[in-house]
Amino acid sequence: MLYTSERDKLRQFYVDCWQKARMNMPMDPMEQMVARVIEMHPEYHKMLENEKLGNEYKPEEGETNPFLHMGMHLGLQEQVVMDRPAGIKLIYQQLGEKIGDVMATEHAMMDCLGEMMWQAQKNQAEPDEQAYLACLKTLLLKYG
Incomplete structure (x- = not known):
């Protein structure tokens, strides 16, 4: 399924950025931006460190999708820059x-x-x- 594959790749990017940040590895500007957003959300750190990527988040059950949430931060920051x-x-x-x-x-x-x-x-x-x-x-x- 294309959607799941692309979703998982994007989610893995967040995991990879967070891992690089924790290990003080070199990062490109986009990775740095993602790492800053993750840093602002300690409630997501454990999930990213455990690489729990396949979860389905159901707003109707009161769940927040952390990847959507962080993506909205990034989108908003891009809007502001531009x-x-x-x-x-x-x-x-x-x-x-x-x-x-x-x-x-x-x-x-x-x-x-x-x-x-x-x-x-x-x-x-x-x-x-x-x-x-x-x-x-x-x-x-x-x-x-």
Whole structure:
């Protein structure tokens, strides 16, 4: 099954990055980025060290998929670096100043990212960047 094979390769990449980080091995910039995200999530360390890759995570049963969660951090960080959608970099900076913690800032923003992705999938449409930015701007008011 292609999906499972590709999923497992991606999950193995996380394991490999974490192993390299723990062993102080040389890493390319992407591996360093992944290792930083993993470092921010000690609750995932044991799972990655035990290489438990094949688990199915069921949100309807209250389970969080750690690979999806970390992937959302990476996606959000990439959006900020590229400032795409335009304006997200400024929102990230302003929200970060208000919240005062990088991980808490990203977690707040990931709620909007997840909603945008869910809506796009539900509507079988491209992600609505304007709705996404509007959601992010409400966070600035919330943490005002």
